[in-house]
Amino acid sequence: MSALMTGSMEYLRRPLIRNIQSGDRALVLTDTAHDPRVWQAVMSILQEIGAEVTVALFERRPADYYDPPSAVCEAMMKSDVNILLASTGMLHSPASFRAMEARIPSICMDGGMTLEWFQSGAVTEDMKQVMVRKHYVAKDIFGADAKECRVTSRYGTDFTYRVDDRIFVPPLPGKNFDPYKIVDFDKDENRKGGNLYYYLFPTGEFNVAPIEGTANGKLVIDLTMHHIGRLEDPIELHVENGRVIRIEGGASARVLRDYLVEYGDENAYMCPAEASIGVNAKALIRGVQREDKNVYGAMHFGLGTNIDVGGSIRSKIHMDGVILEPTLYVDGDVRMEDGRFLRPIEGNG
Structure with a gap:
């Protein structure tokens, strides 16, 4: 795996180390159409943190907002955090909404980002x-x-x-604002309803x-x-x-x-x-x-x-x-x- 890894993983690390602690149950969701180096890098970072990591690898869903397989949906409800790395967007799938309603947050990095794209561009802002x-x-x-x-x-x-x-006018960030922390949108961004509870990267x-x-x-x-x-x-x-x-x-x-x-x-x-x-x-x-x-x-x-x-x-x-x-x-x-x-x-x- 290390031979495939090039460049800095610093940007990819930031939302993970800010939100996940040793002993947390972290479920990584990815599919066969996504760059596998991304979930491998994420898993490596999570292991360094000391999280209990599970990777769910499945066939690509036909469209954004479609659920992962039923077994993965069940696992999402037993996790402390769900990390979305699929080639389709899953943040607003029914399974993800159920997890967020149960106050299980997601870190969303899906949509087909390659490993190189986590080293330049929007993530560096x-x-x-x-x-x-x-x-x-x-x-x-x-x-x-x-x-x-x-x-x-x-x-x-x-x-x-x-x-x-x-x-909805989101508040200006205060002195103690952490731009990599999971967001409770109803409370932190004045976005009403939806039980939205996630961190989107890049944003x-x-x-x-x-x-x-x-x-x-x-x-x-x-x-x-x-x-x-x-x-x-x-x-x-x-x-x-x-x-x-x-x-x-x-x-x-x-x-x-x-x-x-x-x-x-x-x-x-x-x-x-x-x-x-x-x-x-x-x-x-x-x-x-x-x-x-x-x-x-x-x-x-x-x-x-x-x-x-x-x-x-x-x-x-x-x-x-x-x-x-x-x-x-x-x-x-x-x-x-x-x-x-x-x-x-x-x-x-």
Whole structure:
């Protein structure tokens, strides 16, 4: 194994050593499509800590938000912490929600990150500064009293949605803030409901769940989309009253249409389930959602489930699509232009 390990594991170590102690029962969930060096490195770090480690290796799930095999679901309820390293996102799967409701937290590093990607890019950012930016994006880019958003882009996006009472302003990090600690979101980030109890790594997005049924217009995804990766051509989503009625474009649009038919449900066409902004200045374009949606000044828009970001929709799946350089208007006032923030979000330090 050591021959396959190159570079520093310092960033990968940080969320593990901050949250797991000697004797803790740690369950590592991974699949056969994921870079095996990641779970091997994680297991090595956990063994150094003195945790009681179990690795659950299974076949790749067909989509994000799908549960692992039933035996693994049972094991998640008998763990002290679940470490998610699958190639599909499992943080918001039914099994993960049951564990979080039982106050068993997750450390989420899934979505197809390779070992090299845990040594550069988004993971190297100052995570405390990410929290500062999230506060100011909520407070000054949107504003707690924001009502209507409009997004445009050079690829033809012209899209509106309502956010009345959906902008939750997370507190500024205090002197004793630890940016690698597991978060109780209802208490620590003012995000209401959901019993969310996890640490996401890498991170760097400010989440908004628009009011369901209020979105209209054309949303053109131009960078990356869940399960498709880096797009060969833009995907045009035509939305009426918060529901995708038509998907147009080239090969990438065809893949998305087929995917939703095979793995989605009625609520998979709800849009936008999420309309969030990237605030990680170190994030790189990788062609995977775990990193790309955090790119500084990018926006991503979700289909399907949004109960994890303050909404009310439940679906079998959730899919994010990234617009790299959006222009955002809030109540008619331009707040971002071509991916550049027009108000300061860095704070005083």
